[in-house]
Amino acid sequence: xxxxxxxxxxxxxxxxxxxxxxxxxxxxxxxxxxxxxxxxxxxxxxxxxxxxxxxxxxxxxxxxxxxxxxxxxxxxxxxx
Numbered sequence: 001x002x003x004x005x006x007x008x009x010x011x012x013x014x015x016x017x018x019x020x021x022x023x024x025x026x027x028x029x030x031x032x033x034x035x036x037x038x039x040x041x042x043x044x045x046x047x048x049x050x051x052x053x054x055x056x057x058x059x060x061x062x063x064x065x066x067x068x069x070x071x072x073x074x075x076x077x078x079x080x
Contacts, residue, residue, distance in 0.1 A: 015031075017051070033047055
């Protein structure tokens with residue numbers, strides 16, 4: 001499992017995908033959601049919304065089998 005290049009936290013598949021989508025698709029080191037939010041000067045909630053949006057658009061970086069439990073519950077809660 002990959003670790004955040006800034007803080008060392010273990011990364012979810014969604015975080016790896018988000019880094020690739022927003023920073024560099026060919027990256028081999030990644031930032032976690034917290035560090036990405038700090039980097040972009042936005043909230044983690046906004047980044048979670050972007051993950052859901054990219055997934056709905058069919059982005060291959062965010063397939064449903066790679067959903068973290070937090071993202072699954074947030075997506076299902078928004079769809080009800």
